[in-house]
Amino acid sequence: xxxxxxxxRIWVAGHGGLxxxxxxxxxxxxxxxxxxxxRRTLDLRDQAATxxxxxxxxxxxxxxxxxxxxxxxANRRHPAEFLYDNMMMxxxxxxxxxxxxxxxxxxxxxxCIYPRMAMQPIVPDALLTGPLEQTNEAYAIAKIAAIKLxxxxxxQHGCDFISAMPCNLYGPGDRFDAxxxxxxPALMMKFHEAVRRGDKTVRLWGTGSxxxxxxxxxxxxxxLVFLLCEYSGDSPVNAGxxxxxxxxxxxxxxxxxxxxxxxxxxxxxxPDGTPRKLLDSGVLHGxxxxxxxxxxxxxxxxxxxxRKTGGLRAA
Numbered sequence: 001x002x003x004x005x006x007x008x009r010i011w012v013a014g015h016g017g018l019x020x021x022x023x024x025x026x027x028x029x030x031x032x033x034x035x036x037x038x039r040r041t042l043d044l045r046d047q048a049a050t051x052x053x054x055x056x057x058x059x060x061x062x063x064x065x066x067x068x069x070x071x072x073x074a075n076r077r078h079p080a081e082f083l084y085d086n087m088m089m090x091x092x093x094x095x096x097x098x099x100x101x102x103x104x105x106x107x108x109x110x111x112c113i114y115p116r117m118a119m120q121p122i123v124p125d126a127l128l129t130g131p132l133e134q135t136n137e138a139y140a141i142a143k144i145a146a147i148k149l150x151x152x153x154x155x156q157h158g159c160d161f162i163s164a165m166p167c168n169l170y171g172p173g174d175r176f177d178a179x180x181x182x183x184x185p186a187l188m189m190k191f192h193e194a195v196r197r198g199d200k201t202v203r204l205w206g207t208g209s210x211x212x213x214x215x216x217x218x219x220x221x222x223x224l225v226f227l228l229c230e231y232s233g234d235s236p237v238n239a240g241x242x243x244x245x246x247x248x249x250x251x252x253x254x255x256x257x258x259x260x261x262x263x264x265x266x267x268x269x270x271p272d273g274t275p276r277k278l279l280d281s282g283v284l285h286g287x288x289x290x291x292x293x294x295x296x297x298x299x300x301x302x303x304x305x306x307r308k309t310g311g312l313r314a315a
Contacts, residue, residue, distance in 0.1 A: 113143050116275075
């Protein structure tokens with residue numbers, strides 16, 4: 001049955017982040033009552049405080065987009081925090097939602113939950129069939145635990161809890177800093193600074209050969225709202241563009257977007273991460289959803305936002 005949003009109380013947990021801010025923009029068109037709370041007011045790692053907040057605010061639906069995130073270097077330096085923070089936040093929200101009888105919960109996972117060498121394109125059934133990518137193992141383990149928790153509450157208690165697995169995301173509201181950025185904001189900053197300084201060479205990590213799939217965060221927000229309303233099932237749902245690009249070609253595209261015309265060199269001594277990661281989004285596409293923002297257009301719009309804001313988030 002369709003979960004109707006109009007006049008419902010919908011809590012976007014993590015509303016100030018990349019996905020959360022996109023969800024806020026998208027849900028503003030749905031006539032629902034949007035609930036938010038910042039991390040200074042509510043620490044989602046605190047089980048009792050999380051339960052009190054949900055009891056007091058009584059959301060009808062929850063989209064769990066709050067997370068501690070970062071790129072390869074942040075994951076390598078802080079695996080304990082990545083595992084603990086994400087495991088505790090997710091478990092507390094899912095458990096409290098079940099305890100308080102929340103009608104619908106959508107948990108936002110990540111494509112890093114899948115094995116490093118999973119068959120391509122990756123289907124949801126690939127979960128737990130092989131070793132994870134070491135550079136983000138802690139984050140992936142926390143996400144897997146939460147996906148399973150939501151699934152078990154559904155199976156054991158009949159809770160309408162679902163999960164979505166996006167591919168690599170980008171867009172306005174992304175994290176732009178040297179340690180915690182993912183690949184697109186990291187590349188954007190590097191090329192922007194190279195243009196500003198007049199550098200003749202930009203040196204990048206790895207070989208440039210890994211293949212990645214990217215989705216604009218506004219496309220993901222559309223997909224998540226669609227799933228919240230229309231999907232109810234045990235299996236996680238992949239959300240991807242269906243298009244992949246090598247890091248080398250992405251770097252060339254980013255150089256074009258930012259106006260950089262110098263040399264691009266790769267450092268094969270640094271880690272590449274997973275060799276290839278393309279999601280099978282057949283379930284979502286079969287339900288009628290398709291992305292609408294081409295990568296080159298999305299990068300140009302994101303770079304325009306970055307230049308205007310300096311990469312600073314509104315919340």
